[in-house]
Every structure is written in structure tokens, then in C-alpha cells.
Amino acid sequence: ETGVTQTPRHLVMGMTNKKSLKCEQHLGHNAMYWYKQSAKKPLELMFVYSLEERVENNSVPSRFSPECPNSSHLFLHLHTLQPEDSALYLCASSQVPSGSTDTQYFGPGTRLTVL
């Protein structure tokens, strides 16, 4: 595997379900990100982990719970979601600090549908 991978690619869940999205990066990076891309809004940064510590939480509802067990893996745990949470969830990784700004490399995303 190369780059950034995400599983599953598609997920349909009911509002009472609990599921997890997985992201894995094979680039040797030490920062990872979750973004949400919905039809009517620009890409929104949800969470940032740098050196396995959460450094950003952009007022995301508590029904989204991230986990970063090591620098290569990132999870997004989902529970009691709402239909408006249906979106494409993208993971990215980068290397920090780099002296100049790093570049984020993205995975293919998980298309989530909440019924």
C-alpha cells in the first residue's frame, strides 16, 4: 500500500449504529487530519493530530470521536449520527515541523450515508 488509505470506502448506517472509519498513512508522516466534505459546504477541518496529540477540534459534535493510536493510524468513531452527517470524510497526513509548511496528502475518502 502506498500513500494514504481509508476504509471502508462506502458506509451506510442507521442513526443508532456505532461504526468507525479507519485511515492509514504509509508516508512516514507525523500529523494526521480528518476533513468533512458535504454537498453544500467547503471542505471543513474536523480534527488534527500532531505527534499523536490532538491539537485541533473545530467545534465538532461529540458524536464524532477521533483516535490516533500511533502516527500511522487515525480513526473516527461514529455514534448516534444524524442524517445531516452524511458526507465524504477525508483523511490527510503531513510531516511537521518542516521549516516551511508541510503539504497534506489525502486519502480517497469514506462516503458516509446516515439513514
Place this chain on the structure above:
Amino acid sequence: AQKVTQAQTEISVVEKEDVTLDCVYETRDTTYYLFWYKQPPSGELVFLIRRNSFDEQNEISGRYSWNFQKSTSSFNFTITASQVVDSAVYFCALSEAEPQGAQKLVFGQGTRLTINP
């Protein structure tokens, strides 16, 4: 606050035409970084270019070129002799300098480019 505006929601051209995608940004920082990403139908954002605020030189990479003008806060992207494979959504993004930590990208709304054969 940072903001990125891509005023063109959708563009449709015939193959081999040149096309320019506009990007206008707002930031209070003197040090910042601009990016373009391509999102094909598969969903993955593909990195195209990064430019820092101190480097206003235009860049050309094959059929792609970028025009960065600080005076107008613009970072426009031109595809020359467009091809059907260029069809995608293109995003412009901005980040302010984060020397010690992870950057936070602010994205524009994206421009959906369709190249017709």
C-alpha cells in the same frame, strides 16, 4: 480571518481549449501558503502545487501554470490545451504559517471543470 473564494462554481469547455480557474484569498498574515488540489470522481484530493507568500514567480508544469499576484490576492490556475482527463473539481486552499505544528488548510468552494470531447 482567512478566506478563499473560487467564484466559478462550474466551467465547461471543449477539449483543447485553454481554461483559467480563479482563486482569491484573504489573510492578515504576511507569511502564508497557497495550494491547488484536484479532486477526480474517485474522491481523493490530489496535490498539484504549493506556493509561499514570498515567492511570486509564476510556475509552469507541463500544461498547467499558476499565476500568483499578491497585489490582487489572487492565485489563478490555467490549463492549456485541456483534455478530458482534466475533468475534476479543483480546490484552492490557504494556510498561515505554523512553524512548529500542523497546518490548518482553509479551502475554497471548488470549481467543477468539465472538458467535453
